[in-house]
Amino acid sequence: MAKAVVFFAEGTEECEALLVVDLLRRAKVEVLVASASGSREILSSHKVHITADALAEEVDYSDVDLVVLPGGIPGTPNLAAKTVTDTCVAFAKAGKKVAAICAAPSVLAALGLLEGKNATAHAAFQDKLAGAHVLDTEVVVDGNITTSYGLGGAIPFALELVRQLAGEAEADRIRSAIAYRH
Numbered sequence: 001m002a003k004a005v006v007f008f009a010e011g012t013e014e015c016e017a018l019l020v021v022d023l024l025r026r027a028k029v030e031v032l033v034a035s036a037s038g039s040r041e042i043l044s045s046h047k048v049h050i051t052a053d054a055l056a057e058e059v060d061y062s063d064v065d066l067v068v069l070p071g072g073i074p075g076t077p078n079l080a081a082k083t084v085t086d087t088c089v090a091f092a093k094a095g096k097k098v099a100a101i102c103a104a105p106s107v108l109a110a111l112g113l114l115e116g117k118n119a120t121a122h123a124a125f126q127d128k129l130a131g132a133h134v135l136d137t138e139v140v141v142d143g144n145i146t147t148s149y150g151l152g153g154a155i156p157f158a159l160e161l162v163r164q165l166a167g168e169a170e171a172d173r174i175r176s177a178i179a180y181r182h
Contacts, residue, residue, distance in 0.1 A: 002029045002165035004066040005059060005087075008052055009036040009079045013072030014044035016101050016154045020068055023158035026174050027166040034059050036081040045072040056083040065165060067091055071102020071122060071150065079107050088113065092144065097164060099146040101157050105129060108145065117142040122150040155180050 006021050017033075024031045035042055035052035042050045061067075067087055069079050085107070091098050092113045100108050105121040106128040108114050115131035120140045138153035139146065139160050146164070148157035159180070163171035 002065045003032070003063055004029055004068060004161070004165065005032045005034050005056075005061065005064050006068040006070065007034050007036050007056060007079055007084050008042050008044075008050060008070070009075045009081070009084075010042055011045045011072055011078055012042065012050075012070050012075035013102055013151060014046060014048045014050065015151055016072065016157075017044075017068075017070035018050075019154045020070065020099075020101075020158045020161060023155075023162055023174055023178075024165065026177070027162045027170045029162070029165050032059060032064075036079050036084045038081075045075055056081060056087070061087055061090075064091075064096075066097040066099060066161065068161070069098075069100040069104035069107055071100075071104045073103060076103035076107060076125075079104060080110075085111055095144050097144050097146070097161075099148075099157070099161055101148040101154065102150040105132075105147040108147075113145065114147075117145055119145065119147045120149045121147060156182070 033052045034056040040052045102122045103125045106125045109129045119132040138156045
């Protein structure tokens, strides 16, 4: 069974984060919600209370296939916690999957992980994708890095992650089950 960690932080955009968790779990991917904020209790960008499964520093990443950074303000800057950034760098260097949506690709860019890669982000953060070839499309996959431009791209982003971890047939099954017709 594939395994993913979705990082949450104070101010995370809850719709982006929870949609990824939901669709991956529908695909029978084991998903762990990990807090980058030092507390399992998180207040999202729109004041939704969320309880994480674990603190980011408590997670054993050795059998994790994918890490995901949702966007949101002030959530994105709060994702720059050492455990999150170290994990993203280690995953990228090992060729393991790293995904980010909305403002969060800017965290990957700040770590040098988008250098020479195709990527996207929310329009307000595209200028922060240093070293990347910026595309203004819903979802961009370049090697082991997947990015999306925001909440409007969250369903295609999550379905792409399902495709990567559970296969095309499972992504198509979920697309049909949620009546996503695009």
